[in-house]
Amino acid sequence: MVSQETIRFAAVGDIHCKKESAGSLRNFFSQAAESADALLLCGDLTDYGLPEEAKILADELSAARIPIVAVLGNHDYESGQPDQVRRILADAGVRVLDGEPCEIHGVGIAGAKGFCGGFGRGSLGPWGEVAIKHFVNEVIQEALKLEAALAKLRTQQRIALLHYSPVAATVQGEPVEIFPFLGSSRLEDPLLRYPVNAVLHGHAHRGTPEGKTANGIPVYNVAKPLLQRTWTDRPPFRIIEIPKSDTPVM
Numbered sequence: 202m203v204s205q206e207t208i209r210f211a212a213v214g215d216i217h218c219k220k221e222s223a224g225s226l227r228n229f230f231s232q233a234a235e236s237a238d239a240l241l242l243c244g245d246l247t248d249y250g251l252p253e254e255a256k257i258l259a260d261e262l263s264a265a266r267i268p269i270v271a272v273l274g275n276h277d278y279e280s281g282q283p284d285q286v287r288r289i290l291a292d293a294g295v296r297v298l299d300g301e302p303c304e305i306h307g308v309g310i311a312g313a314k315g316f317c318g319g320f321g322r323g324s325l326g327p328w329g330e331v332a333i334k335h336f337v338n339e340v341i342q343e344a345l346k347l348e349a350a351l352a353k354l355r356t357q358q359r360i361a362l363l364h365y366s367p368v369a370a371t372v373q374g375e376p377v378e379i380f381p382f383l384g385s386s387r388l389e390d391p392l393l394r395y396p397v398n399a400v401l402h403g404h405a406h407r408g409t410p411e412g413k414t415a416n417g418i419p420v421y422n423v424a425k426p427l428l429q430r431t432w433t434d435r436p437p438f439r440i441i442e443i444p445k446s447d448t449p450v451m
Contacts, residue, residue, distance in 0.1 A: 214243025214403020244274025244364025300346030311350035315365030370412025
């Protein structure tokens with residue numbers, strides 16, 4: 202399907218695959234594969250982070266015979282077995298990124314889970330109790346993972362893949378009280394230093410589909426529950442078209 206002009210990516214997050222999901226997602230992934238050159242998954246791939254759920258998801262994803270790139274989400278950590286979830290999906294051919302880059306059809310992809318902490322003046326600072334400092338350090342480390350992946354890309358066209366949002370705009374619609382738990386402005390900082398064509402994330406089920414970073418990069422919230430409510434007449438994945446380029450960035 203790769204055209205001479207653009208590369209088409211189907212993006213979705215928050216699939217929340219359960220043990221009962223067997224057989225229910227194959228058609229969805231098949232539709233995505235028919236519409237795009239690659240599939241991008243923005244975390245919360247499983248519901249409780251169980252290996253059994255990951256195995257079911259891997260089987261459902263077999264219907265999508267296109268490259269698949271993913272990051273994990275907070276739900277994928279719930280049972281303390283994220284490495285097993287990652288391994289099961291990797292064994293099924295999914296590239297699961299955690300601070301690494303990859304290249305699909307000449308487009309560079311930098312992926313990290315991200316973390317929470319708030320936006321702008323509402324960002325939590327590393328001050329006071331040790332627990333607070335550990336909490337803030339978590340998002341700092343995730344931002345560093347994203348930056349390291351972006352810095353390694355040598356492609357002209359690039360995508361940033363996250364679970365948590367780097368901007369407040371795409372979590373608008375959620376209760377304001379939980380904004381600090383939906384993402385962090387610290388994830389935006391690497392995107393200001395290493396611009397990309399688009400940023401994709403999930404997590405905010407009641408958020409807003411589109412926003413922008415401070416330097417004008419489009420940010421898309423592709424949480425499946427949000428897209429289901431937004432697009433009632435079409436499958437709930439977003440198509441991102443990236444211009445094709447064979448020129449590497451030196």
